[in-house]
Amino acid sequence: MSNKAARNLFIFGSLFFFVIFLGLTVDTMNQIDGRAPEITKEIDAGKMAWQKYDCIGCHTILGNGSYFAPDMTKVVERKPAGYLKQFLMDPRGVKPKAAMPKLGLTSQEANDLVAFLTWISKIDTNGWPPKPILAAAAGVAGKPQSRGQQIYQEQGCSACHNINGIGGTSGPELTRVGANGKDVEWHVKHLKDPRSVVPDSAMPPYAGMSDDDLKSLAAYLVTLK
Amino acid sequence: MTVKYQSQKIAQYFYTFAVILFLVQVVVGIIAAIQFIRPDIFILNFNTIRTLHINALVVWLLAGLMGATYYVVPEESETEVWSLPLAKLQFWATVGAITLVVLGYIWMGLDPQANSTVMGTQLLNEGREYIEAPRWADALIVVSVLLFLFNMFMTMWKTKKWTGIQGVLLFGLLFLALMYLPGMFYSKNMIKDQFWWWWVIHLWVEGSWEVIAGALLAFMLMKTIGAKREVLEKWMYIEVGLVLFTGILGTGHHYYFIGTPKYWHWIGGFFSSLEPVPLLLMVWDAFRTTREARNVTNKPGLFYTVAHAIFNFVGAGLWGIIHTLPQVNQWTHGTQITTAHGHLAFYGAYVLLVISMIYVTLPAIRGVKDYNPARAYLAFWWMTISMVFIVLTITGAGMVQVYMERLMGLDYVAVKTTYNLWFWILRAIFGVGFLIGVSIFVYDFFMLGKEPAPALRTEEQKA
Numbered sequence: 203m204s205n206k207a208a209r210n211l212f213i214f215g216s217l218f219f220f221v222i223f224l225g226l227t228v229d230t231m232n233q234i235d236g237r238a239p240e241i242t243k244e245i246d247a248g249k250m251a252w253q254k255y256d257c258i259g260c261h262t263i264l265g266n267g268s269y270f271a272p273d274m275t276k277v278v279e280r281k282p283a284g285y286l287k288q289f290l291m292d293p294r295g296v297k298p299k300a301a302m303p304k305l306g307l308t309s310q311e312a313n314d315l316v317a318f319l320t321w322i323s324k325i326d327t328n329g330w331p332p333k334p335i336l337a338a339a340a341g342v343a344g345k346p347q348s349r350g351q352q353i354y355q356e357q358g359c360s361a362c363h364n365i366n367g368i369g370g371t372s373g374p375e376l377t378r379v380g381a382n383g384k385d386v387e388w389h390v391k392h393l394k395d396p397r398s399v400v401p402d403s404a405m406p407p408y409a410g411m412s413d414d415d416l417k418s419l420a421a422y423l424v425t426l427k
Numbered sequence: 428m429t430v431k432y433q434s435q436k437i438a439q440y441f442y443t444f445a446v447i448l449f450l451v452q453v454v455v456g457i458i459a460a461i462q463f464i465r466p467d468i469f470i471l472n473f474n475t476i477r478t479l480h481i482n483a484l485v486v487w488l489l490a491g492l493m494g495a496t497y498y499v500v501p502e503e504s505e506t507e508v509w510s511l512p513l514a515k516l517q518f519w520a521t522v523g524a525i526t527l528v529v530l531g532y533i534w535m536g537l538d539p540q541a542n543s544t545v546m547g548t549q550l551l552n553e554g555r556e557y558i559e560a561p562r563w564a565d566a567l568i569v570v571s572v573l574l575f576l577f578n579m580f581m582t583m584w585k586t587k588k589w590t591g592i593q594g595v596l597l598f599g600l601l602f603l604a605l606m607y608l609p610g611m612f613y614s615k616n617m618i619k620d621q622f623w624w625w626w627v628i629h630l631w632v633e634g635s636w637e638v639i640a641g642a643l644l645a646f647m648l649m650k651t652i653g654a655k656r657e658v659l660e661k662w663m664y665i666e667v668g669l670v671l672f673t674g675i676l677g678t679g680h681h682y683y684f685i686g687t688p689k690y691w692h693w694i695g696g697f698f699s700s701l702e703p704v705p706l707l708l709m710v711w712d713a714f715r716t717t718r719e720a721r722n723v724t725n726k727p728g729l730f731y732t733v734a735h736a737i738f739n740f741v742g743a744g745l746w747g748i749i750h751t752l753p754q755v756n757q758w759t760h761g762t763q764i765t766t767a768h769g770h771l772a773f774y775g776a777y778v779l780l781v782i783s784m785i786y787v788t789l790p791a792i793r794g795v796k797d798y799n800p801a802r803a804y805l806a807f808w809w810m811t812i813s814m815v816f817i818v819l820t821i822t823g824a825g826m827v828q829v830y831m832e833r834l835m836g837l838d839y840v841a842v843k844t845t846y847n848l849w850f851w852i853l854r855a856i857f858g859v860g861f862l863i864g865v866s867i868f869v870y871d872f873f874m875l876g877k878e879p880a881p882a883l884r885t886e887e888q889k890a
């Protein structure tokens with residue numbers, strides 16, 4: 203190949219691929235609006251707040267950003283909205299060991315951010331993030347579960363709480379919660395309305411559960427010693 | 428060795444700015460690494476520290492490449508730079524603008540409320556990774572780059588000696604400048620925001636910057652061992668051609684899971700898997716020419732050039748391809764595996780590239796015949812061994828993270844604060860090793876040519 207041929211190959215080949223890329227870009231732009239809910243004023247304000255506080259300087263969102271703090275794509279599915287708002291405004295007020303600093307968000311900004319993150323969670327991401335495939339295998343291998351244990355899983359308590367290393371870190375660890383002397387009655391009351399026993403609790407109330415379920419769940423908790 | 432055209436010495440201004448920022452980048456990187464273990468250790472939060480770390484990186488690499496271009500274009504065009512005062516103005520204006528941006532980041536770090544919205548955009552920090560610089564700074568950066576490109580085109584125009592090397596170099600720079608623009612507007616839609624953001628990031632590091640690297644590789648091989656231009660330029664065209672054939676559509680490897688259509692899985696997976704091919708070709712090119720070499724005029728320069736080619740392939744090519752298929756990327760996307768790749772790729776492809784250009788051109792700029800290369804090699808080994816270990820520790824952290832968080836479903840914070848703790852500690856320790864290497868390099872940069880070379884010294888003694 204002569205130098206001139208190589209040069210022409212470079213110029214026209216690159217141009218060729220760039221044109222294809224432009225075509226695909228146009229097509230993608232046309233499809234994007236259909237792949238997520240409509241953007242309200244609140245969501246837009248939430249995105250502006252996201253940028254103002256440089257959240258991406260610690261977190262990833264849609265898997266892009268910094269790897270210092272959890273991914274935000276599905277965070278609203280894992281944490282109750284009320285908890286999220288309280289946490290955003292004062293992380294350590296809710297979770298004393300939180301690494302996140304208090305950034306000075308207003309109540310309005312926190313609402314907008316929750317709206318923004320809710321919108322993000324509804325984007326069609328081609329199935330990302332995938333469900334953890336080993337989680338099922340690592341569960342209670344063959345052992346029958348108590349009713350309380352089942353409810354603990356159904357309600358998704360492990361999104362915030364941790365038992366034997368499995369679960370979140372937003373709420374206190376429950377591995378030995380039964381050892382603290384609280385009885386079934388106390389737990390039922392706490393589950394129905396956390397603030398009736400722990401005044402500034404950030405845990406959402408589970409008042410909608412039946413009394414039977416509440417009792418089974420509480421009974422399970424006091425066995426954790 | 429001495430420069431043919433006095434105005435080539437302007438390169439040194441840019442190099443000096445670059446190496447100082449390199450030192451800043453790495454010191455700040457160590458603070459960031461320590462914050463993984465103790466988040467509250469410093470007055471500025473992690474996000475500000477990280478912003479400084481990656482912005483310092485990008486700016487010093489760009490400054491280094493600009494300096495290199497101010498050296499290469501007069502050499503290739505066989506004439507002085509079109510306007511030296513303009514070049515100096517462009518230099519000082521760039522330094523001024525960057526200083527303002529950095530002060531803005533720090534201010535916003537101390538008081539997030541200072542980052543208020545003015546005319547629909549953030550005043551101090553745009554909150555978008557790598558392109559955090561606010562809109563007014565974007566405008567200043569564009570002006571600076573336009574002045575620079577204009578000066579270089581006018582220099583070429585004076586003699587109209589269009590060589591392949593400078594043609595490709597300036598094409599790469601023009602492409603680089605154009606690819607800054609997609610990052611300069613606000614999108615309400617986060618999917619579109621990220622779509623255009625990747626145009627900037629990906630089409631820089633896997634497009635225009637690799638094109639520049641291809642041109643400079645040819646230049647350096649020509650200068651250090653007198654390899655034949657004809658052959659070098661032919662392979663250069665093939666290499667940079669393949670970079671763009673694979674790299675442009677390879678952008679698709681960032682469009683798997685951000686809300687863009689599924690066809691990107693096929694396009695991105697296929698083309699990005701081929702991206703290592705041109706990088707391997709560059710390694711072969713470097714070895715082929717080096718084997719034929721009769722007279723090596725600048726050993727450290729050649730040493731760094733070959734190392735750049737190798738680590739470009741390892742960091743970008745190998746550490747890139749391991750997570751580029753959608754089937755793998757769905758598990759590793761946004762984990763420490765990405766950071767590991769980011770570090771080795773930037774180090775191999777561009778840190779070593781700029782340092783090679785410095786060692787290839789600085790002796791001539793300083794007008795020294797010979798110099799003691801010991802520190803150049805020492806700096807290389809400190810930096811490279813430390814970087815390899817930094818990358819191995821965070822690759823390890825990434826594997827633990829992928830397994831425990833992504834496959835088993837453990838909480839992110841639990842994995843980070845307990846299972847990965849030792850990896851963070853080791854990373855910080857190797858970071859100090861890297862800082863030692865950088866310090867040796869920066870010291871050598873300032874001393875080169877300012878002390879008698881050992882060979883000369885013994886001759887003096889004999890006399």
Ligand code: HEM
Nearest residue numbers: 267632699702743747748750751760761765769772773776
């Ligand atoms: C010198 C060239 C390269 C540099 C400097 C580089 C740098 C980077 C950086 C910094 C990121 C992270 C971006 C972020 O902050 O989100 C990244 C992501 C990525 N790179 Fe590269 N890269 C290079 C070449 C390549 C190549 C050749 C491949 C493929 C063969 C590749 C594959 C990837 C992939 C798949 C990701 C996304 C990771 C994720 O999903 O989290 N890179 N690259």
Ligand code: HEM
Nearest residue numbers: 268269270453456457459460765766769770773774858861
């Ligand atoms: C002393 C050496 C260094 C240390 C301790 C260090 C530490 C760090 C830390 C802690 C982060 C944040 C990672 C995260 O968000 O999870 C980071 C990010 C980054 N650093 Fe460094 N760094 C060092 C040197 C370098 C060098 C020499 C380069 C360039 C070659 C570099 C390029 C980057 C890049 C591109 C990112 C963004 C990562 C990404 O998005 O993938 N760092 N560094």
Ligand SMILES: [Fe+2]
Nearest residue numbers: 629633678680
């Ligand atoms: Fe990429």
